[in-house]
Amino acid sequence: MNIAALNLNLLPVLDALLAERSVSRAGARLGLSQPAVSNALAQLRALLGDPLLVRKGGGMVPTERALELAGPLRAALLALEQGLEPAPAFDPASAERSFTIVTNDFVAFAMLPRLLGRLQSEAPRVHLQVRAWQEHTVPPDLARGDADLFLGFDRGRPKGHYATPLFEDHFVFVARKGHPQVRGSITLATYTKLAHVLVSHEPNARGVVDDVLATRGLTRNVALRVSHFLLVPPILATTDYVAALSEIVARPMARTLPLQILKMPLRIEGAAVQMIWHERTHASPAHAWLRGVVTEVGRSVATSCQNVPPERLRPRRAATSRPG
Numbered sequence: 001m002n003i004a005a006l007n008l009n010l011l012p013v014l015d016a017l018l019a020e021r022s023v024s025r026a027g028a029r030l031g032l033s034q035p036a037v038s039n040a041l042a043q044l045r046a047l048l049g050d051p052l053l054v055r056k057g058g059g060m061v062p063t064e065r066a067l068e069l070a071g072p073l074r075a076a077l078l079a080l081e082q083g084l085e086p087a088p089a090f091d092p093a094s095a096e097r098s099f100t101i102v103t104n105d106f107v108a109f110a111m112l113p114r115l116l117g118r119l120q121s122e123a124p125r126v127h128l129q130v131r132a133w134q135e136h137t138v139p140p141d142l143a144r145g146d147a148d149l150f151l152g153f154d155r156g157r158p159k160g161h162y163a164t165p166l167f168e169d170h171f172v173f174v175a176r177k178g179h180p181q182v183r184g185s186i187t188l189a190t191y192t193k194l195a196h197v198l199v200s201h202e203p204n205a206r207g208v209v210d211d212v213l214a215t216r217g218l219t220r221n222v223a224l225r226v227s228h229f230l231l232v233p234p235i236l237a238t239t240d241y242v243a244a245l246s247e248i249v250a251r252p253m254a255r256t257l258p259l260q261i262l263k264m265p266l267r268i269e270g271a272a273v274q275m276i277w278h279e280r281t282h283a284s285p286a287h288a289w290l291r292g293v294v295t296e297v298g299r300s301v302a303t304s305c306q307n308v309p310p311e312r313l314r315p316r317r318a319a320t321s322r323p324g
Contacts, residue, residue: 006047013040015077017053018070021060090285092123099126099290102133102141103151106229107273110248111151111166114297122293134201134227142278148287149294154274162282164291165272166298171209171244173265176237177258188218188265195223197232197243209244212268233257244268248301273298 016026017037027037045051050065062070103111108130119126131147133139136155141147143160154163173191175182181190198207203225213220224241226232232243233253250261275294281287 007043010040010044010047011073011077013037014044014052014066014069015073017041017060018062018066018073021053021062023060088285090289092126092289094125095123095286096125097127097286098129099149099287100129100131100141100147101149101151102131102139102147104132104134104229106169106246106249107151109230109252110246110273110301111294111297114300115294118293118297138276142276145278145280148277148281149290150274150276151294152273152276153271154276157276160279161276162279163274163276164295166275166295167248167302168270168272170247170270171264171268172247172250173242173262174233174236174245174250174254174259175242175262176239177260179240179242179260181240182242182260182262184260184262186262186265191242191265192218192220194221194242195240196220197224197226197235197241198222199227199229199232200225201227207244208268208271209266212266216266233259 012030013026013032016029017023020026020029023037023041024034026032027034030037032040041052048065048069051063052066053060053062112130116128119128131141133150133152136153138150138154138157138161139147142150143158151166157163173186175186175194181194192213198205200207205225207222210220210222224235226235229246229249232245233250234257235241236243236245237257237259244264247261250259253259254261275291275298277287277291
């Protein structure tokens with residue numbers, strides 16, 4: 001039989017007829033009129049080439065073919081009913097599953113230790129896979145189903161993706177302690193002449209700082225390009241290179257490295273680190289739980305820089321963005 005051509009609405013009718021052995025009672029069970037059930041029975045007889053139920057005395061009895069169908073039909077309908085039940089509530093304490101998060105080294109540095117601490121205490125059998133993504137674009141892994149969350153900067157979110165802000169990042173000026181040209185303050189004139197480190201994957205890419213300088217007709221000396229944020233602090237601590245670096249990275253690093261952190265000599269707008277996910281996981285209880293934990297961790301990161309006024313680090317929007 002070509003199942004694609006089968007009117008599946010007939011199957012619950014047959015199941016009710018086999019259980020009730022009466023057209024009227026089957027109709028009452030299904031909320032259908034007696035003529036509607038009779039019409040369905042006629043279609044089933046034509047489709048299966050068997051009378052299925054025949055009259056005997058004051059009722060109806062199933063044929064041998066109908067009795068053969070009864071068990072498999074009831075099992076199939078029961079499996080379908082169970083499969084369409086609402087998803088059960090997610091219990092992190094007992095759940096055994098894994099999630100994949102795509103992010104860059106800066107966000108992982110800021111969030112991963114706190115996030116793993118939460119998981120170990122609340123969901124000990126939930127495992128994470130963290131994959132690197134240094135671009136400021138949403139990775140295609142979310143739409144393909146190869147990843148569950150992206151944590152990073154949202155520059156052109158594709159359709160079918162949701163987003164919510166986690167924390168806002170700000171640049172600070174960083175140089176080693178004892179730098180011959182940086183002694184507790186920095187002027188814009190000196191800033192443009194120093195040897196800068198830029199985090200970039202593209203050989204000739206410009207940074208946000210370069211764009212702001214260009215509006216003033218200025219440029220800076222980008223003397224070194226690296227591909228990872230966490231490479232920068234050790235380089236600065238042992239050379240005369242300088243950098244505009246994430247404050248959330250710079251301050252923890254300055255506790256163990258001889259670095260001085262100063263205010264930037266020009267205004268650079270902060271950027272919100274976003275949590276982004278695909279609409280295919282939006283309604284999942286398990287994913288909703290994970291997003292809730294990540295959001296709370298992001299808010300704790302936002303207040304971790306004690307020297308920064310809390311209002312500067314607070315997420316710009318608390319609400320989730322709709323798919324864009």
